[in-house]
Amino acid sequence: MDDQLPQLRTVNVIRYVTPLREGGSLPAIAEADDEFLYVLKFRGAGQGVKALIAELIGGEIARALGLKIPEIVFANLDAAFGRTEPDEEIQDLLKASVGLNLAIHFLSGAITFDPAVTTLDAKLASQIVWLDCLLTNVDRTPRNTNMLIWHKELWLIDHGAALYFHHSWQNWEEQAKRPFVQVKDHVLLPLASELETVDREFKAILTPELIKGIVGIVPEEWLIKDSESETAEELREIYIQFLLTRMASSDIFIKEAQHARESRI
Structure with missing residues (x-):
């Protein structure tokens, strides 16, 4: 791919920190193996992968236009992740989201x-x-x-x-x-x-x-x-x-x- 075109990093989710319940699709703050926190958008949520596609395309178009967008990354969710989660709704969401998800760098203090x-x-x-x-x-x-x-x-x-x-x-x-x-x-x-x-x-x-x-x-x-x-x-x-x-x-x-x-x- 041309150096001028966007390229997304891929991270592995290692810790579920907290749900963001103001969102109907239950995004969450999560930690990845690069030691950064991200707002994790799940493929198993209400609108599924189409919301992730819109997030990716919309965010990267905005970035290309010079507007400020937190870094967007691909986020892998392992099948073993979340097995100890006590909240059944969240556990179901994690199970439905095994594989490649999307995450946005968390702007702490924003x-x-x-x-x-x-x-x-x-x-x-x-x-x-x-x-x-x-x-x-x-x-x-x-x-x-x-x-x-x-x-x-x-x-x-x-x-x-x-x-x-x-x-x-x-x-x-x-x-x-x-x-x-x-x-x-x-x-x-x-x-x-x-x-x-x-x-x-x-x-x-x-x-x-x-x-x-x-x-x-x-x-x-x-x-x-x-x-x-x-x-x-x-x-x-x-x-x-x-x-x-x-x-x-x-x-x-x-x-x-x-x-x-x-x-x-």
């Missing part, structure tokens, strides 16, 4: 972004809104911003709800060209006054080669897990074409965002 406390400049707000319109990320609202302040900088987390088209593969071409109507609820929309400038800059960065490289690191076993007939490469190509089509039609989601912003300010 605090949740609060728009009433921290004001972002228009350019950064526009970049994040544009990203979430591209990814169809419904999960960046005032109720749940999925942004952290760590060392006085803004970090983006949790893209597992993005790319929701892959929960039903029908009409993905049509879905790629749809406006992102949920942008009306985006926590940063009132500040996003530079979407057209960001659109030009970000589309120059997200070349077809870069998109292919990011989608290319999604494990084949994740792609085919819920597939009835498509091969891993066929599904990989759908993700690539969805993103490229969405970028080519970005004026649709930009106009939707601008209209929603005018209605809120």
Whole structure:
């Protein structure tokens, strides 16, 4: 793989520290064999591997665009892991997640972004809104911003709800060209006054080669897990074409965002 394209490390989970019960899929803080703590996202959780795929693709696209994302790694979970876990729900989750999972570096001491406390400049707000319109990320609202302040900088987390088209593969071409109507609820929309400038800059960065490289690191076993007939490469190509089509039609989601912003300010 080209040195400019993303490459993920693989770690082995050695200790389950604590569940993060604010998440419906019961992610957890866990320690890996590199002695770092991670937020572990389980393949056996509610949305399964598709949430992991969205997390990986969304996070690495954000990183490529220069936004701050904690390191994402592949995390192996051994069959023997969690046998002594007393909580039956957690034990069932661990059993269902044996194999390759996804983990995000834990930002110790980070605090949740609060728009009433921290004001972002228009350019950064526009970049994040544009990203979430591209990814169809419904999960960046005032109720749940999925942004952290760590060392006085803004970090983006949790893209597992993005790319929701892959929960039903029908009409993905049509879905790629749809406006992102949920942008009306985006926590940063009132500040996003530079979407057209960001659109030009970000589309120059997200070349077809870069998109292919990011989608290319999604494990084949994740792609085919819920597939009835498509091969891993066929599904990989759908993700690539969805993103490229969405970028080519970005004026649709930009106009939707601008209209929603005018209605809120």
